[in-house]
Amino acid sequence: MRRMVAETRLDPADLILPAFVREGVSEPVPIGAMPGVVQHTRDTLRRAAVEALEAGVSGIMLFGVPEDEKKDGLGTAGTDPEGILQVAIRDVRAEVGDELVIMSDLCLDEYTDHGHCGVLDEDGRVDNDATLERYAEMAQVQADAGVHVVGPSGMMDGQVGVIRDALDTIGKEDVSVLAYTAKYSSAFYGPFREAVGSSLKGDRKTYQQDPANLRESLRELALDLEEGADMVMVKPAGPYLDVLAKVAEAVDVPVAAYQISGEYAMVEAAAEKGWIDREKAILETLTGIRRAGGRMILTYWATEAARMLAAGRR
Numbered sequence: 001m002r003r004m005v006a007e008t009r010l011d012p013a014d015l016i017l018p019a020f021v022r023e024g025v026s027e028p029v030p031i032g033a034m035p036g037v038v039q040h041t042r043d044t045l046r047r048a049a050v051e052a053l054e055a056g057v058s059g060i061m062l063f064g065v066p067e068d069e070k071k072d073g074l075g076t077a078g079t080d081p082e083g084i085l086q087v088a089i090r091d092v093r094a095e096v097g098d099e100l101v102i103m104s105d106l107c108l109d110e111y112t113d114h115g116h117c118g119v120l121d122e123d124g125r126v127d128n129d130a131t132l133e134r135y136a137e138m139a140q141v142q143a144d145a146g147v148h149v150v151g152p153s154g155m156m157d158g159q160v161g162v163i164r165d166a167l168d169t170i171g172k173e174d175v176s177v178l179a180y181t182a183k184y185s186s187a188f189y190g191p192f193r194e195a196v197g198s199s200l201k202g203d204r205k206t207y208q209q210d211p212a213n214l215r216e217s218l219r220e221l222a223l224d225l226e227e228g229a230d231m232v233m234v235k236p237a238g239p240y241l242d243v244l245a246k247v248a249e250a251v252d253v254p255v256a257a258y259q260i261s262g263e264y265a266m267v268e269a270a271a272e273k274g275w276i277d278r279e280k281a282i283l284e285t286l287t288g289i290r291r292a293g294g295r296m297i298l299t300y301w302a303t304e305a306a307r308m309l310a311a312g313r314r
């Protein structure tokens with residue numbers, strides 16, 4: 001009866017798998033603060049994409065981890081057609097074609113030696129407009145590599161519009177933009193910074209949002225839609241379900257939520273200590289995000305959760 005009258009149902013197709021691929025490694029590298037998640041080799045990434053697809057997951061979001069010596073002030077590896085992310089996009093596209101939606105992180109922090117999401121001005125501050133030029137170039141190389149959806153996560157003002165124009169200019173009108181609309185400056189990104197080997201010192205408070213603000217997200221939302229966002233996202237998910245619900249109520253484009261590294265790490269750590277039922281906790285967090293209005297959910301548990309759902313675990 002409970003199942004029959006449930007107001008919220010999760011489906012494997014709601015899920016998108018974020019995945020890391022590291023340049024120059026022959027074995028996958030475990031991420032300490034994210035048990036069960038690895039920095040993939042090119043080969044294991046292809047396999048992970050196939051497994052996600054077979055489990056019914058609808059998309060994969062790719063993050064590149066370049067060799068340390070390739071990082072520089074401008075994040076050059078992020079716009080190199082032979083850079084790790086571009087290579088990985090081509091690999092995955094060759095493997096799964098159009099069966100799985102291939103998404104890419106469009107941000108400089110994985111490629112800069114200072115670890116910021118943009119380029120810096122003379123005073124060491126993130127230069128918004130100079131960064132937009134880099135993003136435009138990134139969008140074009142990622143599109144050339146065969147990505148279906150780009151995900152600008154750097155929170156620069158005007159990024160969606162600049163990226164849309166850059167894509168249209170090279171005839172990539174059908175590459176979509178998933179806007180990181182509400183992205184909060186969150187302590188829960190901690191494990192991710194290990195996952196991409198980030199060298200960031202300091203914080204991202206000059207470009208990410210204050211956790212105290214909700215109305216600010218609705219302003220960001222209006223701007224992103226005006227600039228041409230095809231889909232919008234709220235991130236993190238769990239601590240911001242109210243934001244997610246408001247955003248979902250306000251728009252008619254697809255709404256995504258990103259259950260981030262720290263949200264993953266908390267459940268895994270508590271489960272490892274035997275303090276909670278791991279599978280139930282995973283499905284409960286995902287159901288909550290879905291109930292709040294997240295149509296698409298980016299989660300490191302995507303493949304496993306899709307299998308649980310297929311097996312009828314509730």
Ligand code: PBG
Nearest residue numbers: 107109153188189192260261262
């Ligand atoms: C920035 C980016 C971050 C995440 C995705 N894209 C980190 C940040 O803003 O510091 C975090 C994802 C996670 O924590 O799982 N490129």
